[in-house]
Amino acid sequence: MPLEIRPSQALRLWRQVHLDLVRDGQADLSARQTAILLTIYLELPPHTVRGLAQQLGVTKPVITRALDTMGKLGLVTRKRDEFDRRNVVIQRTVAGALAVERLADLVTERARELGGG
Amino acid sequence: MPLEIRPSQALRLWRQVHLDLVRDGQADLSARQTAILLTIYLELPPHTVRGLAQQLGVTKPVITRALDTMGKLGLVTRKRDEFDRRNVVIQRTVAGALAVERLADLVTERARELGGG
């Protein structure tokens, strides 16, 4: 069941949502951070630094730093894996789930408002 | 003619496109820069620093810096307004138009691949 959308509609949707994110001020997430956040909340756990780095095609420090920032914002948490103490398991938070949900509603609403152009 | 999309589809689309942008490496645009770029290429000219700042709800230095960066990337150009030399008119470029077009195709393609979930 593919989603029918024309390139011009896609651009207007992309622009409007980014405008909303910038104006709400809640948007200080880079493209990388957004990709990380949504991967954590959409893909099945467990999530590790190494796994995320592989999925995004970036180095591990990039993930570590992004998790630092998002941790300060309360969007994710880290926990040692007790079965292999080298690993760190990234966990979801209530605030993170709410932020993701808000983004989903924002995109959905803006898509609904799109005209035919 | 609204676009029908469910929140879960919106999130998967958002995630997949951001993953593509990160992986392509061509994505070093922040949310603000993306909003600026798409505003320039979707809205009718002329575009000025002040006008963009108002539309985004940010200060003028934010626009100036973003234009500096995007100028280095060849995505936009600045030109003095000859009729009011205080103004600077932001102009589109071939490279910028191509980048916008690529983004449109990317979003469209990823939307097409969405399942019903």
Add this chain to the structure above:
DNA sequence: CCCGATCGTTACGGGTCCGTATCATTATCG
């Protein structure tokens, strides 16, 4: 038990961005 492999983190030098305040240039109007 020890040595190599693996994990996530940190250090480093360099770059970009932020918000506020200030600046030079140009236009406008008395």
Add this chain to the structure above:
DNA sequence: CGATAATGATACGGACCCGTAACGATCGGG
């Protein structure tokens, strides 16, 4: 003219991020 307003750019101190390299902690096989 001169004063005021408006525009975009710049300076500043602080924060974040990048890529590379190195690090300490932990596991696992010989």
